[in-house]
Amino acid sequence: MFPVPRFTALRGGGLEVSDHSVKHLVLKKVHSYSSTSSFRLASFGSERIPEGVVSGGEIHNPEALRAILMRVREKMGQPFVHVSLPEQKGYVFQVSFPVSEDLSLRDAITFLLEERVPLSASDTTFDYEIMPESSSREIKVTVTAFPRKLVELQHDILREAGFRPLSFEMESQAAARALVPPDGKTRMIVDFGDTRTSVSVVGGGIVRFTTSLDIGGVSLQSALQKALGVDAEEADRLKNEQGILALNQGNPVAEALISTLSALRDEIGRRFAYWHTHATEENREASTIEEILLIGGNANLRGFSDYLEQSLRVPVRQPNVWGNLCTFDSYVPPIERTESFRYATVVGLALRAFSGTL
Numbered sequence: 001m002f003p004v005p006r007f008t009a010l011r012g013g014g015l016e017v018s019d020h021s022v023k024h025l026v027l028k029k030v031h032s033y034s035s036t037s038s039f040r041l042a043s044f045g046s047e048r049i050p051e052g053v054v055s056g057g058e059i060h061n062p063e064a065l066r067a068i069l070m071r072v073r074e075k076m077g078q079p080f081v082h083v084s085l086p087e088q089k090g091y092v093f094q095v096s097f098p099v100s101e102d103l104s105l106r107d108a109i110t111f112l113l114e115e116r117v118p119l120s121a122s123d124t125t126f127d128y129e130i131m132p133e134s135s136s137r138e139i140k141v142t143v144t145a146f147p148r149k150l151v152e153l154q155h156d157i158l159r160e161a162g163f164r165p166l167s168f169e170m171e172s173q174a175a176a177r178a179l180v181p182p183d184g185k186t187r188m189i190v191d192f193g194d195t196r197t198s199v200s201v202v203g204g205g206i207v208r209f210t211t212s213l214d215i216g217g218v219s220l221q222s223a224l225q226k227a228l229g230v231d232a233e234e235a236d237r238l239k240n241e242q243g244i245l246a247l248n249q250g251n252p253v254a255e256a257l258i259s260t261l262s263a264l265r266d267e268i269g270r271r272f273a274y275w276h277t278h279a280t281e282e283n284r285e286a287s288t289i290e291e292i293l294l295i296g297g298n299a300n301l302r303g304f305s306d307y308l309e310q311s312l313r314v315p316v317r318q319p320n321v322w323g324n325l326c327t328f329d330s331y332v333p334p335i336e337r338t339e340s341f342r343y344a345t346v347v348g349l350a351l352r353a354f355s356g357t358l
Contacts, residue, residue, distance in 0.1 A: 012080035012166040013043070014174070014349030015072070017154070019054050019195045022047045022068055023346045024076050027325070029354060039325045039354075041333050044343070047072050057086025058150070062157050069161035079164040082349040083154070084171045087191075087198045088212035091117045091145045092170070094131070096138050109143055117145050125151050127169075132204045142206050144170055167352065172200035172210045174348035177355075179293055179319050180205060186287045188275075190268060190308075191344070192296040194218055197264060199271045203287060211271060215264045217298040220257055227256035243302025254303075261304060265311050272312055291315040299341040321347055 013026035026042040047068055053061040073079065093116045097108050109128055113121045126145035134140045151168060158165050175189055186203040194217045200210035217239070224235035238253050244261060247254040275289060292314055294305055299318050309316040321340040322333055325347060335343060 011078075012082045012164075012350075012353045013076055013078060014084075014346040014352070015076075015081040015158075015163070016084045016171070016174075016346045016349065017054065017065070017069075018049070018086075018193070019056070020049055022049060022072050023343060024072050024081075025343060025346045025350045026076055026078065027350045027353065039351075040331060041335075043076055044335065044346075045072075045075055046342070047075075057089045059153055059157065062153070066157050066161050069158060069163065073162045079162055080166055080353075081158070081163050082167045082169070082174075082352045083158065083165050084174055084345050084349055085146055085151065085154070085168050087171045087200075087210060088196065089146060089150055090170045090210070092142065092207060092210050093117075094140060094142050094208065096140045099137055099139055103139070105139065105141060109141070113143075113145065116143070119145075119147060123148050129206055131206060142208065144173070144207075146170075169349070169352075170207065170210065171345045172198055172202075172207050174346070174352070175295065175344045176200070176202045176205065176207055176348065177351050178321055178324055178344050178348035179295070181323065185290050188268075188272065188289045188292045190292055190294050190296075192216065192264075192294065192298040192301070192304075194297050197268075197296070199268055201271075201275050201289065209271075209275060213264065213267050215260065215267070219260050220298070220301075223260045224253065224256050228252060239301065241302075243304060244307060245303040247303065247307075261301075261307065265308055268308065269312055272314075289314060291317065293317065293319045295319065295321070295341045295344045297342045300338045319344075324351065 013024060016023045023046045025044040027039050028042040029038050030040055049068060050064065053064045059065055097103060105128060109126065110121050113124055117124055124145050125148045126143055128141040128143045131140040131142055155165055172189060175191060179189065180187060180202050182205060184204055186201065189200045189202060191198040196216045197213045198210065199213065201208050220239050221232060221235045224230065224238055225232060242251065242253040244254040244257050247258060272289065292308065294316055305316045305318065318341060321344050
């Protein structure tokens with residue numbers, strides 16, 4: 001109701017730390033009260049993280065990560081950041097409470113936290129979002145929880161590198177802010193990365209379900225190396241250039257990839273089916289997934305979107321990462337479309353800096 005005035009708001013950029021890279025992006029607004037076309041990229045980039053520094057969302061070499069973040073801090077030109085947290089370390093669940101005068105949502109959630117998360121309440125940090133289907137008699141919330149030590153370690157490393165973190169949120173929540181239009185439809189977002197694939201369901205602008213699969217581009221690369229006897233560089237080139245377009249024509253590249261991609265398709269299909277059975281039983285307002293948005297570094301794999309669409313019988317598309325940022329009539333961001341799918345999360349983080357301000 002009373003948004004923060006623009007001149008007092010801290011304009012943080014977006015910062016995403018994954019197993020293999022640190023991506024950063026800073027936005028600026030060229031007009032005060034205009035539409036989304038007023039946003040421009042002030043700076044952006046990606047810094048490689050050596051193998052073993054971060055693995056599975058856990059930081060194993062804080063000193064090495066700190067050094068990388070210090071270089072990123074210099075490139076960003078500002079200390080304030082909104083930061084993503086690794087999907088595979090988080091927990092998302094929905095819960096309802098009857099409305100009463102003495103209801104404290106945070107206390108109520110804390111009380112039942114250990115029933116929903118395999119951590120003690122003291123070892124967990126969480127936030128919640130009130131869902132639009134709440135009523136005058138019942139409040140429904142989506143809760144996101146993370147291990148407290150993980151968040152505190154990342155916060156401390158960022159501070160030591162010269163950053164001032166303004167917020168932390170799950171990767172899928174940030175990606176949804178960038179990708180999902182405000183039409184209330186339910187969508188599945190598949191983030192096909194290098195080391196893993198995140199699958200989330202977004203309805204009414206809120207992430208309702210999320211999970212992480214241990215299948216990514218590295219798995220495809222390894223399959224090609226084993227089947228064709230090529231090195232990692234050649235395997236990556238073949239994967240990107242050929243994909244599975246010639247699957248029914250005896251193409252050795254497609255045949256080597258299809259086993260891993262079939263496993264990924266099956267796992268995505270299980271989550272798709274779960275949403276339409278168990279999740280709908282628990283939440284009567286849950287609606288049918290109308291489309292799948294495919295993003296991430298391997299979203300460009302040739303033939304995969306068609307393969308997934310034919311299997312799940314739902315439209316699969318590569319979205320416009322800049323759709324909630326600008327219109328191409330007035331501005332075209334200086335990032336190739338094929339590369340932009342890697343930036344969906346960090347774009348959403350940067351957009352958070354402009355939420356709720358005049």
